[in-house]
Amino acid sequence: MFSSINSRAIVPVACAVTGFVIACCVLLYTFVKDDLIKGEIQHAADLSDTVIKSTRYAMLHDDRETLSNIISSIGEQNQVEHVRIFNKKGLIMFSPDSQEVNQFIDKSAAGCTECHAGAEPKRSLGTMAKARQFTNSSGNDVLAITAPIYNEAECSNAACHFHDAGQSLLGTLDIGVSQDPLKRTLGQLKNRMIMFSGMILVLTVGAVCALLYRQVFLPIKLLTDFTESSESDSLGTDLPEVSGEIAQLAKAFQKMTNRVQELESQLQSKDDVSPPNLRS
Ligand code: HEC
Structure with a gap:
């Protein structure tokens, strides 16, 4: 991803x-x-x-x-x-x-x-x-x-x-x-412009990559790691150090997992008291 x-x-x-x-x-x-x-x-x-x-x-x-x-x-x-x-x-x-x-x-x-x-x-x-x-x-x-x-x-x-x-x-x-x-x-001008365009390209693409990595990819990667760790039943309270929408998303995910876990444990306790054929 x-x-x-x-x-x-x-x-x-x-x-x-x-x-x-x-x-x-x-x-x-x-x-x-x-x-x-x-x-x-x-x-x-x-x-x-x-x-x-x-x-x-x-x-x-x-x-x-x-x-x-x-x-x-x-x-x-x-x-x-x-x-x-x-x-x-x-x-x-x-x-x-x-x-x-x-x-x-x-x-x-x-x-x-x-x-x-x-x-x-x-x-x-x-x-x-x-x-x-x-x-x-x-x-x-x-x-x-x-x-x-x-x-x-x-x-x-x-x-x-x-x-x-x-x-x-x-x-x-x-x-x-x-x-x-x-x-x-004109020949000199052309060569300088080609060099100049190359420089702008490298700098702009480099800066955009760095910014995207810092602001988007890294938080998304942290979030991915965080959500994946929930599979092992041990979703901690240690939210990744992210801010903004990604933090909201992490919190929402955490809430949802907590809720699912709660429901699961409720079901579990019901299972313990009632026979399985009544549940379906
Ligand atoms: C700036 C515009 C201009 C340029 C450039 C020019 N002429 Fe003329 N030419 C004139 C004008 C105006 C006359 C009429 C002059 C008069 O009657 O006093 C004329 C007259 C002539 C005439 C005699 C009249 C006729 O129409 O037969 C000849 C021959 C002629 N030009 C040949 C040339 C040649 C050959 C060149 C290029 C090397 C040339 N001209 C470049 C404006 C120009």
């Missing part, structure tokens, strides 16, 4: 705690992952802003050499997988990879379709819509941002320049950063 109560009480508790902890961890992991990816996209969008702002002066002065130098230096950065400046027609004007320069990209390519999906191209994109994730030709996971480079009054007024004021967009910047650091962080 002890072992069956034991398993009947502990197995469901262990299953419930395991299920609950796993569900919570999966949920938490999904949320944290989403937040980290959003943070990474914001970070890449800020980077693209910085690139556009730092190239602005060179663009205004039509200083292609400086611009090309800036783009090459950015391309040398550790996490930067690619960086390109397209002109409005989709021609790659600047890129650290000299083979890419002067290549033509169709507006149906990834990174262009976000704006060019409809009949009328969109003028601006939200931060999240600017981002795309893909695996590049060297097998690295990349998070890329396509940011528009807008026409400004200074661009169309610049003496050297030919952009007319009617153009709203001069080109786009496409910058891709490696997802490896994010993947590493």
